[in-house]
Amino acid sequence: MELTKLKTGDKxxxxxxLDVRELTExxxxxxxxxxxxxxxxxxHVLNDDEENLFSFTFRTLPPDSKGAAHILEHTVLCGSExxxxxxxxxxxxxxxxxxxxxxxxxxDKTVYPVASTVEKDLFNxxxxxxxxxxxxxxxxxxxxxxxxxxxxxERGELEVTGVVYNEMKGNYSTHEAIASEWAFRSLFxxxxxxxxxxxxxxxxxxxxxxxxxxxxxxxxxxSNALVFLYGNIPTERYxxxxxxxxxxxxxxxxxxxTVPVQPRWTAPIEKTVSFPAQSGDGADEKSSVTVNWLLxxxxxxxxxxxxxxxxxxxxxxxxxxxxxxxxxxGLGEDLSPPTGLETELRELIFSVGLRGTDPDRRADIxxxxxxxxxxxxxxxxxxxxxxxxxxxxxxxxxxxxxxxxGLRLMRRMLRGWLHGTAPEATLEFAxxxxxxxxxxxxxxxxxxxxxxxxxxxxxxxxxxxxVPDTGLQEREQAELTKWLAERDRALDEESRKRxxxxxxxxAAFQEAPDSAExxxxxxxxxxxxxxxxxxxxxxxxxxxxxxxxxxTHEFFTNGIVYLDIxxxxxxxxxxxxxxxxxxxxxxxxxxxxxxPYDALATQLSLLVGGFSSSLEANIVxxxxxxxxxxxxxxxKMLESHVRxxxxxxxxxxxxxxxxxxxxxxxxxxxxxxxxxxSLIPNGHAYVSLRTExxxxxxxxxxxxxxxxxxxxxLSGVSPDRDIEKIGSxxxxxxxxxxxxxxxxxxxxxxxxxxxxxxxxxxxxLSAIPAGTAADLQPVLPDLPAVxxxxxxxxxxxxxxxxxxxxxxxxxxxxxxxxxxIAHLLKTGYLWEQIRMKGGAYGAFASANGLGRMFTFASxxxxxxxxxxxxxxxxxxxxxxxxxxxxVELGIIGTVGRxxxxxxxGEKGLIGFKRHLYGITDEVRQVKRDQILxxxxxxxxxxxxxxxxxxxSAVVAVMSGNDALNEACKELPGLAEHRIEIP
Numbered sequence: 018m019e020l021t022k023l024k025t026g027d028k029x030x031x032x033x034x035l036d037v038r039e040l041t042e043x044x045x046x047x048x049x050x051x052x053x054x055x056x057x058x059x060x061h062v063l064n065d066d067e068e069n070l071f072s073f074t075f076r077t078l079p080p081d082s083k084g085a086a087h088i089l090e091h092t093v094l095c096g097s098e099x100x101x102x103x104x105x106x107x108x109x110x111x112x113x114x115x116x117x118x119x120x121x122x123x124x125d126k127t128v129y130p131v132a133s134t135v136e137k138d139l140f141n142x143x144x145x146x147x148x149x150x151x152x153x154x155x156x157x158x159x160x161x162x163x164x165x166x167x168x169x170x171e172r173g174e175l176e177v178t179g180v181v182y183n184e185m186k187g188n189y190s191t192h193e194a195i196a197s198e199w200a201f202r203s204l205f206x207x208x209x210x211x212x213x214x215x216x217x218x219x220x221x222x223x224x225x226x227x228x229x230x231x232x233x234x235x236x237x238x239x240s241n242a243l244v245f246l247y248g249n250i251p252t253e254r255y256x257x258x259x260x261x262x263x264x265x266x267x268x269x270x271x272x273x274x275t276v277p278v279q280p281r282w283t284a285p286i287e288k289t290v291s292f293p294a295q296s297g298d299g300a301d302e303k304s305s306v307t308v309n310w311l312l313x314x315x316x317x318x319x320x321x322x323x324x325x326x327x328x329x330x331x332x333x334x335x336x337x338x339x340x341x342x343x344x345x346x347g348l349g350e351d352l353s354p355p356t357g358l359e360t361e362l363r364e365l366i367f368s369v370g371l372r373g374t375d376p377d378r379r380a381d382i383x384x385x386x387x388x389x390x391x392x393x394x395x396x397x398x399x400x401x402x403x404x405x406x407x408x409x410x411x412x413x414x415x416x417x418x419x420x421x422x423g424l425r426l427m428r429r430m431l432r433g434w435l436h437g438t439a440p441e442a443t444l445e446f447a448x449x450x451x452x453x454x455x456x457x458x459x460x461x462x463x464x465x466x467x468x469x470x471x472x473x474x475x476x477x478x479x480x481x482x483x484v485p486d487t488g489l490q491e492r493e494q495a496e497l498t499k500w501l502a503e504r505d506r507a508l509d510e511e512s513r514k515r516x517x518x519x520x521x522x523x524a525a526f527q528e529a530p531d532s533a534e535x536x537x538x539x540x541x542x543x544x545x546x547x548x549x550x551x552x553x554x555x556x557x558x559x560x561x562x563x564x565x566x567x568x569t570h571e572f573f574t575n576g577i578v579y580l581d582i583x584x585x586x587x588x589x590x591x592x593x594x595x596x597x598x599x600x601x602x603x604x605x606x607x608x609x610x611x612x613p614y615d616a617l618a619t620q621l622s623l624l625v626g627g628f629s630s631s632l633e634a635n636i637v638x639x640x641x642x643x644x645x646x647x648x649x650x651x652x653k654m655l656e657s658h659v660r661x662x663x664x665x666x667x668x669x670x671x672x673x674x675x676x677x678x679x680x681x682x683x684x685x686x687x688x689x690x691x692x693x694x695s696l697i698p699n700g701h702a703y704v705s706l707r708t709e710x711x712x713x714x715x716x717x718x719x720x721x722x723x724x725x726x727x728x729x730x731l732s733g734v735s736p737d738r739d740i741e742k743i744g745s746x747x748x749x750x751x752x753x754x755x756x757x758x759x760x761x762x763x764x765x766x767x768x769x770x771x772x773x774x775x776x777x778x779x780x781x782l783s784a785i786p787a788g789t790a791a792d793l794q795p796v797l798p799d800l801p802a803v804x805x806x807x808x809x810x811x812x813x814x815x816x817x818x819x820x821x822x823x824x825x826x827x828x829x830x831x832x833x834x835x836x837x838i839a840h841l842l843k844t845g846y847l848w849e850q851i852r853m854k855g856g857a858y859g860a861f862a863s864a865n866g867l868g869r870m871f872t873f874a875s876x877x878x879x880x881x882x883x884x885x886x887x888x889x890x891x892x893x894x895x896x897x898x899x900x901x902x903x904v905e906l907g908i909i910g911t912v913g914r915x916x917x918x919x920x921x922g923e924k925g926l927i928g929f930k931r932h933l934y935g936i937t938d939e940v941r942q943v944k945r946d947q948i949l950x951x952x953x954x955x956x957x958x959x960x961x962x963x964x965x966x967x968x969s970a971v972v973a974v975m976s977g978n979d980a981l982n983e984a985c986k987e988l989p990g991l992a993e994h995r996i997e998i999p
Contacts, residue, residue, distance in 0.1 A: 020046045020063045021252055030256040031264060032059065036439070042414070042447040043426070048252050049440060052260075055267045057239035060440040061246040061255065062426055068116055068918045069139050069248030070423030071255070072130035073150050076274035076435060077236045078209040079124070083224035084216020085232040087122040088164040088181050090129075092229075093237070094120065095159040097145075098152035100539055102531045103159075104853070105145055111844040112541050112906030114138045114913035117421045123361060124201075124214045125276050126435055127236075132421040134916055136250055140258060141540035147263045150237055158526045160229055161519070162853055165222045167504060168520045175501045177222050178856040178879055186218045186814040187858065187877035192292040192372075193354040193694045196305050196483045200355035200368045203288045203479040204311045208277050210362060218814075219496070239263070240270040243434060247423030276363040276436065279311060285478045289376070293493075294485035295812040295997070302485035305353040306382045307370030311477040315365055316433040318442050318449045324365055324471070326453070327464050328358040329406040330398060332369060335606040336618025338398070339369060342389040344683050348382050349374035351687040354694065361428075363436060367472070373690055376482050383480055387473065394468040403464065405622030407454070412626030412655070414446045417575055419920040490812060490977065527854050536902075544905055544949060547912050551941045554928035562782045563757040567775070570765040570928050572921035577626065578659050578774055579922045581763035581929055582650040582670075584754050593750045594646075595730065596743070598722050600750055601630040601648055603684040608674045617669070624662040627653035628669075634718035636867040638827060638935040644715045645933060648754065653922070656770050663781040671755055671785070675747040682740045689731045696728070696998065697813050700975045701861065701874040704809070704819030707973040711803035712821055713868030725809060725996065732999040756788025761933065765925025806990035809975040810997045815857075815877045816976025818884045822966040825959075827866025828940060833947030834959040835864035835871060840914075841899075841907040841956075842891045847873070850887040855880045862891075867934075871963055881974055881984035881991075889967055896960035904953050911948055 027034040036049040045064035051057070077086045094106035102108065110118060117132040129146055133139040165179035188194045198213065205211045216224075246255055294302040313320040331339035332352070340352060350373025359366040371382055418425060426444060433443035457463050508516065554570065561567045586597060605621070605628055608614035621628055634646045650670070654662045675681055696703060706724045709716040720726055734743075760782070764774050825831035839862040847860035859876035873888040919927060931937070974981065974991060985992040 020065075021048055023048055023252060028053070029253065031260040032256050038441065040441065040445065042445065047441050047444070050252075050256065052239060052264050055239035055264055055269050057242045057244065057264060058434075059244040059246065059256070059259070060430065060434065061252045062423065062444075063252060064249060066248045066422065068132055068134050068421055068423065069136065069250050070117070070130060070132040070246070070421050070427070071139065071143050072128055072245045072427055073146065074126055074128045074243040074245065074431060074435070075150070075236050076125065076241055077122075077127045077214070077232075078274060078276065079212040079214045080209070082213040082217040082220040083228065084164070084181055084185065084213070084221045085224055085229055086127055087185075087215045088160070088221075088224065088229060089233055089237075090120050090122045090127050091163040091181060092155060092159050093149045093153040093233070095163065096154040096156060097148040098154065099148045100145055100535065101154060102535050102539070103527070104848070105149070105539060107844050107848050108536070108539055108906070109142060109145060110910065111841065112909045113142060114542065114547075114909065114916055115142060116917040117424060118142065122214055124210050125363065126431065128427075128431075130424055130427060132423060134918060135542070135546070137546065138542055139250070141542070143258065144262055144540055147259070151239070151263050153233070155230060155233060157226055158523050160226050161523055162527070164224060164229070166523070167516060169517065175505045177497070177501065179221070180852060180856055180858060181216060182218055182221050183815050183856045183879050184858040184877050185216050185221060187697065188215065189218060190293055190813040190815070191694070191697045192305065192483060192485075193698070195290060195292045196307060196353060196372075196481065197355045199288065199290050199481055199483070200307055200309045201359060201362065201366050203286070203481055204309055204366060204477065205279050208279050210276075210279075219493075222500075235272070236274065238270045238272060239267050241272045241274055243431070245427045245430065247426060278314075279364065279477075281311075282477045284476055285480065287379075287480045287482070289482045289484060291484055291486035291489050293489045293812045293814075294487045295810070303350065303373040304376050304482060304484045305370060305372035306349070306374055306376070306379045307353040307355055307368050307481045307483075308383060308386055309355070309366060309368040309479045309481060310472055310475050312365035312367055312471055312475070315360060315363060316436050316438045316443065318433070318445070319452065321360060321365065321432070321443065322449050322453055323463070323467055324358055324367065325360070326406055326410060327467055327471075328367060329410060330402060330464060331393075332356060333406060333409070334618045334622065336615030338393055338402070338615070339386070339389050341615050342385060343369070343371055343382075345679070346385050348378050348385065351683070351690050360432060370481075373686060376484055379480060379482055390468050390473050394465045394473060397462065397465055399619065401619050401623065405619050409622050409626060411450060412577075412653070414450070415575055416577055416626065416653070416922070417920050419923050420917045490814065493814075494979075524854075527849065541906065542909055544908055547909060547949065548916070549945070549949065551915065551938065551945050553938050554924050554931070556928045556932060558932065561762065561779055563787050565757055565782060566761040567778065568761070568763045568929055568932055569771060569775075570763070570925035571768045571771060572765060572924060574765065574767055574921045576656050577766070577922070578654050578656055578770060579765040579925050580652045580654070580663075580778065581765075581926055582652075583761040583763070583929070583933065584648045584650070585759045585761075586646045586648055586754065589750070589753060593746065593753060595721065595727070596746055596750050597632055597648065598727060599685060599688055599743070600747055601632055602688050603675075603681060603747070604630065604673045604751070605669050606684055607677050607680050609668055609672050610674055614674075614677070614680055620665060621669075624658050624665055625652055625654050627651065628666065632722050634715040634722070635934050636713065636715045638867065638940060640935065642714065644718060646718055647933070651926070656766070659774065659777050663777055667781055667784060673751060675744045675751070678740050678744050681744045681747065682736045685734070685736055685740065685743065692728045692731060697811060700811070700813070700817030701819065701859070701876040704817050704973040704975050705821070705872050705874045707807065707809070708803075708819045708821035708971040709865070709868060709870055709872055710801055711971040712800070712823060712870040713865065714800060716868055717801055725998075728998065729996070755785060757782060757785050758788035760785065763925060763929035765922060803971055804994040805971060806988060806994060807973045808981045808985075808991045808995045809973065810978055810981060810995065811975055813975070813977050815879055816881060816974060816980055818875045818878055818881055819872065819973045820874075820885065820888050820970050821870050821872045822963065822970040824864055824869055824871035824963060824966065825866065826869050828943065829866075830947045830955070831959060831962070832864060832866040833944055834951055834955050835963065836866075837904070837907045837911050837948060837951050838862075838895065838956055838959055838963070839864045839871065840911045841903060842895065844910065845903070846891040846894055847887060850891070851875050851878065851880075851884050855883055855887070857884065860887075871966070879980075881976065881980060882987045885972065885988070889964070892960045892964040892967070896957050896964065899953050899956050899960070901953050904951060904956055907956075908948055908951055912945070915945070
């Protein structure tokens with residue numbers, strides 16, 4: 018395969034070609050180059066993928082936990098030499114066709130990746146991103162906005178705020194984040210990994226502007242940069258662009274940024290840290306205990322692969338022996354948050370433990386972990402378990418992944434390249450997997466020996482206990498109050514005036530519009546560059562046994578077959594419908610009659626590459642508000658395994674052993690803990706769903722399944738008292754669902770396997786009970802009575818604000834206009850008011866045409882009342898200020914969201930769901946035409962129309978007690994409906 022004519026030793030555009038080699042498994046060439054003047058390295062995975070990606074990566078090692086790397090990641094994208102705007106990043110989101118646009122701060126690197134399917138768009142983005150990272154303005158105003166700042170509030174009191182400061186306050190409000198953070202930091206007391214590169218809130222506020230500037234000067238130079246490229250754009254075009262636009266302006270810098278190896282311990286350590294618990298519920302809160310090991314170098318691909326496989330063998334599914342031993346021990350409720358293998362750092366980390374436990378069980382948990390490992394090492398791993406894991410991991414690497422695939426390869430490649438090894442060493446999988454298969458054939462006890470040497474005998478480990486502390490937030494607030502008081506006392510009259518002047522300057526800076534010249538300098542596309550026609554997914558529909566709809570999608574899938582079984586769950590009693598979340602998470606993990614759940618997990622791993630389920634309720638287009646409710650089962654198999662796999666899958670669906678009450682209890686506790694742990698990280702989704710249920714019947718169903726309603730219901734269940742009843746109800750639910758009259762089936766595979774797949778699916782369905790049309794009994798769910806305002810109290814230092822209001826129906830021009838408005842508001846006014854000025858991490862707007870509603874939300878937000886005011890003002894301001902160029906950008910960005918390439922498996926499922934919900938290509942094309950034809954006047958009218966709907970809006974706020982109490986002073990309605998999350 019020859020995709021490039023470049024050869025080793027070639028010199029062009031200031032670069033020398035160091036290596037060119039074929040990457041067979043990616044159907045690509047790997048081209049490694051070095052810029053001769055600066056030493057900047059470039060690696061291109063050149064193939065025929067039209068979704069091209071670039072990334073700039075800098076090695077960035079934190080000297081402390083003040084968050085300089087994180088704040089810099091935000092701030093370099095806030096104006097540069099060529100683009101002196103307040104936030105070109107947001108303008109790019111507003112008017113680009115990108116399929117991915119973001120930046121990431123890791124403990125040892127900062128990465129700026131972008132992807133697009135349009136070459137002109139990609140180079141526009143590369144020009145802005147390159148100017149941002151190499152020539153940022155780093156204005157003091159933006160440092161104060163994005164990092165932290167002292168300011169006087171409306172009462173004249175000193176306070177501290179800032180985007181990253183508030184983001185990390187939210188991060189340190191959750192048990193899961195704290196446990197995951199200290200699982201690795203506890204192992205590195207002598208390296209930069211001991212610090213939080215994201216920043217600890219109490220340290221962030223001590224970072225000086227001078228330290229911030231010095232951090233950029235030290236690390237953001239081409240001599241410390243790695244540029245990753247992926248896709249079908251010729252390498253030469255990138256090289257000329259990089260040289261002409263950026264690198265020609267630099268000389269080599271003598272910079273050697275390396276992550277030191279942590280000196281190994283001769284004895285393990287113990288560490289205890291706290292997480293904030295809601296006042297009054299500390300007795301109900303549980304702890305976690307996690308054992309963490311420091312392993313081998315991440316640059317050794319064989320070692321990484323061995324530990325990846327070992328981690329899967331020990332913990333990869335419910336039947337894995339270490340997970341099974343822990344869950345069945347009764348020492349805790351489910352696995353601790355950091356459990357698994359960490360591969361992003363210089364050295365590998367393996368963690369395992371339990372959450373939902375007590376601190377005094379630490380020694381028992383440690384003892385159980387080591388006794389289980391000892392038994393596995395001495396008695397051996399089940400050969401079928403080993404083979405099943407090998408097949409599962411190989412399947413993952415064979416499967417054609419979704420967008421952007423280049424991002425996945427970038428992260429694999431950076432494991433080694435960041436630390437000085439050849440990029441392909443950690444990028445490739447197949448050669449190392451083949452070698453491992455050979456090594457395992459020569460030494461069948463390879464993994465047993467790895468357990469002994471890598472874990473049992475490894476003294477470099479920490480035991481981390483994370484405990485609830487009901488007084489933690491109060492002490493942190495007291496410490497902050499003291500810190501602010503000290504700063505206040507230290508301010509003389511001149512300093513006070515200067516601070517007020519700085520505050521006024523920042524406010525003026527934030528209020529001032531970007532100059533027209535600066536905005537026009539950004540390299541945007543135009544509406545004429547957009548595709549007028551929507552992309553089609555071709556489907557074929559027929560009927561099978563009992564009239565079951567059978568939909569097929571024919572794509573190249575690399576020998577993989579995707580089977581989607583959709584089960585209509587209409588007509589269930591409320592009690593059975595409420596069990597669906599537990600059913601979908603438990604059905605494949607309970608075992609079968611005569612087959613324990615661990616043995617079943619092994620059998621499945623030998624035959625299927627994936628077996629998952631999901632719940633979904635949606636309104637059917639053009640069906641007068643009818644709501645369809647479904648459980649989706651997705652099975653992924655190699656063509657050679659389909660026959661055997663479907664026999665086993667059918668048994669799981671028909672015979673799952675819900676009489677195993679001990680197992681059902683464990684799975685119930687795991688589900689409940691997953692709900693609790695998702696609450697604060699996904700607070701914006703919870704408050705949005707809470708408000709959307711007032712307008713959309715499908716969202717009312719979804720909220721009952723996955724929202725606050727379900728969380729409260731789960732908290733009221735006693736696993737010990739109620740579990741037998743739950744088990745019998747799960748059997749009743751399964752019997753209700755497993756009827757052909759409820760089934761629709763979708764197959765995605767290559768054309769050559771379509772006929773065999775059809776026959777095999779027919780055989781599969783032949784043993785499913787027929788059922789009758791009466792099974793469905795579709796019932797139009799009632800909209801719940803929802804309060805106008807609702808408060809949800811959680812132990813979080815920041816909050817989440819949601820608001821929904823009535824909007825237009827899908828298919829109407831008005832809905833298309835509202836979709837464009839939503840895109841423009843979240844990338845314009847809301848971003849400026851709620852994020853830039855208010856210090857929240859995120860602000861969102863969305864238009865749901867099927868639910869006929871428009872939703873606002875904020876994320877990790879220190880404000881409540883000001884945010885709600887911004888929601889309303891955004892519509893009022895937009896109605897009077899929309900201009901033609903802004904509208905054009907909104908159209909471009911809105912259409913861009915539909916252009917993301919999908920993998921074959923994704924396409925098949927999307928086509929299936931469009932069939933189920935009546936979303937035809939004609940409907941999609943009408944919407945595209947309406948968006949492309951949107952005018953300024955139509956958007957202004959749409960904003961006015963939405964603004965009038967504010968009188969019917971519903972609000973939900975999730976935050977800590979103090980913030981809610983303060984907000985209630987201005988919005989008394991928030992006090993009338995208050996939910997305390999147990």
